[in-house]
Amino acid sequence: MNRRRSNPPPAARQPAAKSSLWASSRERLRGRELKRDAVVRAAAREFNRKGYHNTSLDDIAARLEVTKPTVYYYVTSKKQLLFQCFLAGVEQIRAAFRDTRGLQVPARERLRDVLRHYGEAMASEFGWCMARAEDQDLSFAMSRHIKALKSEIDHGIRRLIREGVQDGSIHPCDPKMTAFALAGALNWIAYWYREDQSLTGAQIAAAFLAIFENGLRPRGNGAQKAARPSRTARTARAARTAGAATRGSARRATAR
Amino acid sequence: MNRRRSNPPPAARQPAAKSSLWASSRERLRGRELKRDAVVRAAAREFNRKGYHNTSLDDIAARLEVTKPTVYYYVTSKKQLLFQCFLAGVEQIRAAFRDTRGLQVPARERLRDVLRHYGEAMASEFGWCMARAEDQDLSFAMSRHIKALKSEIDHGIRRLIREGVQDGSIHPCDPKMTAFALAGALNWIAYWYREDQSLTGAQIAAAFLAIFENGLRPRGNGAQKAARPSRTARTARAARTAGAATRGSARRATAR
DNA sequence: TTATGATCATACTCATCGGTAGATATCCTA
DNA sequence: TAGGATATCTACCGATGAGTATGATCATAA
Structure with a gap:
């Protein structure tokens, strides 16, 4: 105030x-x-x-x-200021796509390149505007423009994923959901980066990519170890799942 | 207006x-x-x-x-309204942690349970408040309270990851970065879910978890196929990387 | 030196919106 | 049925902040 x-x-x-x-x-x-x-x-x-x-x-x-x-x-207006910030940020990502366009490399490597620049852009000063700005704060024309650009990037990622699945460099998966997951993780950098700057944008992007590429499940060198399906767990889960998740609503909190 | x-x-x-x-x-x-x-x-x-x-x-x-x-x-105030919305949402996630607490299952399966409820919470009506609300809009006490809850959840995820690495159910990784990536992808649901409701929250969470568990790199049944390091790509990248990413800034856009 | 256009400040308007004062209506209870 | 507690409305205040009207100042060219 x-x-x-x-x-x-x-x-x-x-x-x-x-x-x-x-x-x-x-x-x-x-x-x-x-x-x-x-x-x-x-x-x-x-x-x-x-x-x-x-x-x-x-x-x-x-x-x-x-x-x-x-x-x-x-x-001309505050709206336009936000709009310009968005454009400045998103242009970095579009440039990354252009740069990888003609490369004769497996699609997973092209995707990696793009996502690294994506992550760096999110850690930049324009990260907030790209990720967190609400389109209700813009005019209709601006909002439409931004939606188009975001959609272009989204579909660019999906395309790379599809190509990767085809050329065998990416594990078969749903391109749409995978693109959402990737973009979400990277967009979220814009939320926490300003508070924790122990790493550079490039380092974060590299770390994320390693995680996404490897996956959580252990990669045995030939033999899969651990990861037993564990039938007991499955039934225990089923029993619990029923009435959870909509229980309390934490009324009457004390903070002012 | x-x-x-x-x-x-x-x-x-x-x-x-x-x-x-x-x-x-x-x-x-x-x-x-x-x-x-x-x-x-x-x-x-x-x-x-x-x-x-x-x-x-x-x-x-x-x-x-x-x-x-x-x-x-x-x-009592608009702030408090936002605060209450946040609490109502986050309580669902905390419940998920409580439910998995004592389970005798590999940590990756406990993590899966938690994240599934996490994703569902993000697709709920309180998703926006949890993910997108800005703590500048709250009082200091509220903001501190919320930060504590978020931190609790974050560290809960990290702990599950650490346990998973130890019990062999999760591929060795940096728990902090992995938790950021996971939470980011799931938080982002709150951004796009309202526009694309073709799936339920549970379905999205399940799809995401499959992606995270498998990873992008193909899992050969024993033999790794594809994924050749491709030395030509590496050098080509290095050459480009130099002056990119800070080039244009998209001035003078037309949208009003 | 002076005219002119570019640049920038002072001092305002005006709409919105969070929040409140005070009156009123309803319901429960003695 | 009186009277208090509960619940809701009408009508307002005050602060904030986007955006502007107007004029001063500076650089440059004639």
């Missing part, structure tokens, strides 16, 4: 002060394009920290040490 | 009309507890549809065919 700045920012008092971050980088930021990108990046970082609705345009402006109308000079 | 009801709701004009859903179900809704649960459920459904910030308390009230002060009669 009291997240607004309490006193006026000391910088940006006299217009175009040379000490301001905004002004000092002015030499490098030639033209509107570059400044606009700076606005979008600042917005992405704020959204990442506090979420879309808890970030005001004053916050973004303050981050750049300018005022709100300046932001509006480069961007 | 114009999502508010434009004309006053025809029902609930004369107070406690017997035709209102709220009033007609009054016989069944004995006591505050049950009504309170109804409020929480209605909130969960609205949050699920439109997100937390795009749902007003008037919306929730309208859904129940009552007015806003009535909602406040059962709940």
Whole structure:
């Protein structure tokens, strides 16, 4: 609630002060394009920290040490800001697809390449916007555009999976569900990465891919060990499954 | 923006009309507890549809065919409503852990049980609140409470993984990363399930578990087929990797 | 030096929405 | 049937924040 700045920012008092971050980088930021990108990046970082609705345009402006109308000079609306953040992030993933397009490699390796870049994009500053932004916050046209891009990526992954199953590099599976599982695990990076940055995006992606490729079930070198079906377990499960999972609803919690 | 009801709701004009859903179900809704649960459920459904910030308390009230002060009669704040939704959902998952606690089965099977209930919970009406709710929208105490519960679940999964590696039912892996990958894939159900309900939550969870257990790499019956390391691919990748992934940023998009 | 367009700040408008005050109706009980 | 407790409504407040009207300032060219 009291997240607004309490006193006026000391910088940006006299217009175009040379000490301001905004002004000092002015030499490098030639033209509107570059400044606009700076606005979008600042917005992405704020959204990442506090979420879309808890970030005001004053916050973004303050981050750049300018005022709100300046932001509006480069961007038409808050919606559009979020939209631009999304596009910037998703473009990284699309580039990964383009790069692997013509490669003469088993599909599983192409998939691995794509997913590694996917994971890195999710750990980037635009990860939040790609994964967590709600399309109800956008205009209809933007929402449609984003859905199309997401669908393109989804179907790209499914296609790679199908090709992998065909060329024998991927274990037979349902491409749709597998794509959901893969994308879900990677998208989720955007949720926890900011809190646990002990690994780089590339390292996380590599670790995830190892997990997905190996699977949980042990890979015996020839002989499958462990993993006995365990008939007792199955019956015990069946007995329990009946009335669980809709029991309590944890009423009357104490936290305020 | 114009999502508010434009004309006053025809029902609930004369107070406690017997035709209102709220009033007609009054016989069944004995006591505050049950009504309170109804409020929480209605909130969960609205949050699920439109997100937390795009749902007003008037919306929730309208859904129940009552007015806003009535909602406040059962709940102290919007924050608390979200908090309650979260608790209701997470309790399903905790129940799953409790149920498998004492089972004398390989850990991979216990993990499977837990994750199946986890997936079902994510496909439930509380899935959105568990997965997508932002803790910036809660009070500090609530946020801390929720973090503790999430951490409990996370560490429960890690523990099952560790046990599985020890008893040989799970392929050796990093428990932390594996838990992240599993939870991520399942949490993501809350994002797409409402748009694609062709499967039940249980079916999705089962499909995911098959994927996770098998892994992408083909499981030869003894002999590994395919999956040649392909040295040419590796070098080709290395060459590309250098300058990719931070290229374009998709400026000047057209959608409004 | 001065005109002009680009850039940015001050100071506002206005709609939305969380939350509340106070009145009212209903129901149960003595 | 009086009276208190319960449950709900009408009508309002106040804060927040997106977006804008207007004017000042700066760089550049004539």
